[in-house]
Amino acid sequence: MSKQTSTDTLMKLSLAGLVVGLAAIAWVAAFLGEFLTPTGMPWTNFTELVARFKEGTFAWPAAATWIAIVLAIMALFGIALLAASRGGAGSAAQRELGGRLATGAKLAPLMEKERKKDAKQLHPKAVDLAPGQVLGQTAAGKPAVLYQGWRDLGVCIMGPGSGKTSCLVVPRLAAAPGAALMTSNKVDGVAQVIAARHQLGTVWLWDPGKIYRQSDKPDFIFSPLWEVKGTEDAMRLASWIITASLKNNPRTESEAAEDAQFGPSGESCLAWTLLAAALTGKALGDVHEWISKGSFEKVSNILADEYPRPASEMRGFDKWPDRTRGSLVATTQRMCRDLVHDAILAWTTPTPGIRNFDTAKFMEGRQTMILLSERGPGGAGAVLTAMIKAICNAAVRKTPGEARLTIPLVGELDEVANIVPWPTLPQDFSHYGSRGLCFTLYLQGWSQGCGEWGTKGMQTLWQMSGARFVGSNEETDWTEGLSKAIGTYQRKEKDSDRKERLPKVSVQDFAELAKFSGILSSSVAPATLLRLTPWHKNKELSKTIEAGMAAAAAMAKGEPQPATDPVPEKQVAA
């Protein structure tokens, strides 16, 4: 309602402006034209002019037509310049919305100058480090690019097709100054990221489900068991496998009831079996086999020397009466149901002739990891999660004793709620920013995140994020809260002197946000409206991507990649 009223007023004002502008051009043109082609008309006496018009003796200087054309062109040019300097692109409604939110100096902490200072202080040894990761351009006021800082966790909630992948994921990965990783459950942006980064260092494409890479032979091997160095690691890996399995494989009611009873024991059973497999250099296939056969004694014997307590737990399970033991085996088997699939085992079992992925080496230079997985039977979300965690661990290990990475690691977790079964992600990610691991999570809606991490988890994620971006969203229960947090403004009521107080961004405004635009709220500045630029509208980037498309096509076919020299030293000051 409020938007409708203000748009009407704006249109009337624009029409009036146009009429006045045209009249002014005509008069100036006639006045000047009189000097070149005199007509004897009294151009400075308006009463006389009107009288002549009525009499029918009005004359128009011939030269005035050309002068009017020149003036009109100049006026149009001037308007265009003015519009550009006020961030004029976009609809009038969008500009009006932008005008209600923060503009100009209020956004200084997000702009190049301040962000550059932060970047220098956070990463003093990095040469030519960008001020931050580009978020977008202000939609009102003097145009300026706003940046997510190098210590900020980012969260972006925008509906399908609104520009997450093409405006943020692809350009930000293309610009990532060091190692970079992305997740997705579909091909969107994959070819573009390969094309943009393949010359910077090795691009690793983890794709057991053949979402992008159409080859049965794995590109490389990563076993999550390599990262299991103790009971905590084993428990963590078990929790990812269990969460993924629950999401990938629907259970019957009776299975769910059995799992509720035997769940805690099953979790320990799986964790200690993983630990035993890690200790003996086995693979996930062995874990599945030991669980299926109920080889509790075998696992207990392996663990006995180094891990006596888990070993005695396993011995205890082995002594359960046959019926309950059978139920425990069934529950644990369901928990690791995904480990039965050939593709997952092929990508996680060391195999001669296929290179192993080394997380420490990955952190050298500007390498790229693309992690693809779908949810559903055979979904490899657990291994994908283990790989992200392994990369984070390697990044943290890279700077022992130092607070932050020399060069930030960029992680763009596209479609994160659909594939990464990481129950404690909101808490875990909050401290990564302080180590130079800059993650941004992309969700299609607030409720999508709540389904994954619960409302409390989402609130944690939201509050921990230094950059929070919201595009078109119809989840009114949620946007109502956002609207309140952003605040109100005063506006004169139509046809009255009274003023009314309205939300700066109403629930309707959130629902009507245009594609490639959204509201940014951050930890350092008030909320503002941003316009985003998709990679295909960025001339330089689309040229780079076009040039790299052959490499992306070769990867899609599973062709081996040419060796690429890592490029770390150029990035780091002596």
Ligand SMILES: Nc1ncnc2c1ncn2[C@@H]1O[C@H](COP(=O)(O)OP(=O)(O)OP(=O)(O)O)[C@@H](O)[C@H]1O
């Ligand atoms: N190369 C391209 N040329 C023109 N338009 C494109 C191109 N790539 C994507 N688009 C369009 O840009 C819009 C945004 O797409 P994008 O994939 O970035 O959305 P998204 O927010 O990531 O959606 P989703 O949640 O479904 O992944 C879509 O309308 C899409 O059709």
Ligand SMILES: [Mg+2]
């Ligand atoms: Mg997308």
